[in-house]
Amino acid sequence: MGRIAQKHALALLCCLLMLASCASSSASNGKPTATPTARSIALTAQPTSATLSDAELAAQMVQHMSLEEKLGQMVIVEFYGSTLDSDLRQMIQQNHVSGVLIENKNNNAQTRSQLVALDQAMQNAAHVPLFISTDYEGGVVNELRQITGERPSDAQIGASKDPQQAYKAGSGAAADLRGLGLNVNFMPIVDVLVNANNPGLPQRTFGSDSRLVTDMGRAYLKGLTDGGVVGCLKHFPGLGSANLDPHLALPRMDRSLETLNAVDLVPYRTLIHEGNVPMVMVTHIENPQLDPNLPTSLSPRVVTDLLRKNLNFQGVIISDTLWMGGISNTYNLSQAAVLTVKAGTDLLLGPRGLNETQTMLYGLQQAVKTGQISTSQIDASVTRILELKLKYHIIGHDIALQFAGS
Numbered sequence: 394m395g396r397i398a399q400k401h402a403l404a405l406l407c408c409l410l411m412l413a414s415c416a417s418s419s420a421s422n423g424k425p426t427a428t429p430t431a432r433s434i435a436l437t438a439q440p441t442s443a444t445l446s447d448a449e450l451a452a453q454m455v456q457h458m459s460l461e462e463k464l465g466q467m468v469i470v471e472f473y474g475s476t477l478d479s480d481l482r483q484m485i486q487q488n489h490v491s492g493v494l495i496e497n498k499n500n501n502a503q504t505r506s507q508l509v510a511l512d513q514a515m516q517n518a519a520h521v522p523l524f525i526s527t528d529y530e531g532g533v534v535n536e537l538r539q540i541t542g543e544r545p546s547d548a549q550i551g552a553s554k555d556p557q558q559a560y561k562a563g564s565g566a567a568a569d570l571r572g573l574g575l576n577v578n579f580m581p582i583v584d585v586l587v588n589a590n591n592p593g594l595p596q597r598t599f600g601s602d603s604r605l606v607t608d609m610g611r612a613y614l615k616g617l618t619d620g621g622v623v624g625c626l627k628h629f630p631g632l633g634s635a636n637l638d639p640h641l642a643l644p645r646m647d648r649s650l651e652t653l654n655a656v657d658l659v660p661y662r663t664l665i666h667e668g669n670v671p672m673v674m675v676t677h678i679e680n681p682q683l684d685p686n687l688p689t690s691l692s693p694r695v696v697t698d699l700l701r702k703n704l705n706f707q708g709v710i711i712s713d714t715l716w717m718g719g720i721s722n723t724y725n726l727s728q729a730a731v732l733t734v735k736a737g738t739d740l741l742l743g744p745r746g747l748n749e750t751q752t753m754l755y756g757l758q759q760a761v762k763t764g765q766i767s768t769s770q771i772d773a774s775v776t777r778i779l780e781l782k783l784k785y786h787i788i789g790h791d792i793a794l795q796f797a798g799s
């Protein structure tokens with residue numbers, strides 16, 4: 394018998410003697426005792442996922458995270474290329490990023506097999522499972538067209554005036570995304586097209602009637618949700634009247650709150666009240682009637698007062714991309730990130746590659762350490778983010794329990 398086999402046999406003999414001793418002791422006390430199984434021991438040693446809500450599990454995870462891990466969970470990054478290279482691995486493993494954005498221009502999605510392999514490799518590398526997100530719209534914007542081909546635009550779907558068509562578009566998108574390993578679609582667009590010549594929304598809205606947009610947005614979002622994909626209403630507080638594309642410059646939209654409530658905010662107010670909105674994206678607009686000093690995406694008056702408090706949105710608030718000209722023409726990446734979080738945003742889109750990611754995260758760390766941003770606010774944001782990942786089974790409850798040290 395080899396040395397390893399001898400050790401195993403000796404260990405087994407010791408276990409049998411211990412069990413026999415326990416049985417003898419219980420018999421002498423007159424109290425029968427069931428021999429504990431491995432499963433019963435495990436169940437008594439730690440709570441099961443069934444005993445904790447998603448919010449409780451998320452809060453437990455946050456308690457066991459470092460500041461660096463928490464801040465990483467507040468960032469979705471862009472990356473270059475079609476494989477898990479050293480830069481991408483470092484963002485995922487050392488910077489703890491919450492997720493990635495798949496984009497055509499960055500050569501992320503080339504073939505079906507390549508993207509499936511990439512997404513699986515990224516998830517395998519992540520300590521906390523990732524949001525793998527994209528803009529899978531249809532018409533002009535479709536980051537997966539090289540793999541899935543063309544899709545009908547929102548304008549085409551809206552012209553049908555049939556919410557069932559929107560539902561089919563959402564559920565079809567969810568099936569495509571899940572099949573490729575993605576779990577977040579920054580859709581539906583619920584901008585009410587006030588300006589028919591809007592340069593940032595070519596064929597990208599369901600129409601100019603707020604009720605139609607609401608009905609179509611609801612149906613599309615339900616299709617995504619039923620398919621297990623996180624949806625996101627955009628572009629809050631409403632980009633429909635813009636005459637500039639915020640990718641290039643900051644649109645000025647001098648619209649009163651009364652007008653916004655009657656038109657632009659109708660889809661948000663209605664769908665948030667119905668309770669089925671996981672995420673809202675805040676875009677870059679100059680509206681002096683909402684905030685005379687800051688763009689909407691950097692404004693506490695818009696993000697916290699209007700969206701979080703007035704509309705009572707309890708889900709995850711995400712920024713539109715912070716490298717867009719509407720912001721980057723005025724603010725550097727760290728300034729934008731800090732102001733966006735101070736405004737009340739949970740999740741940031743914006744850094745491109747390793748250097749920008751580390752720059753943004755360093756700026757956020759310094760803001761927390763100097764008291765510009767409170768730790769309690771960071772904890773609240775990360776709890777919402779992790780709760781969303783749990784709700785959509787991006788993070789399994791067993792993984793959450795292990796991470797939380799239960």
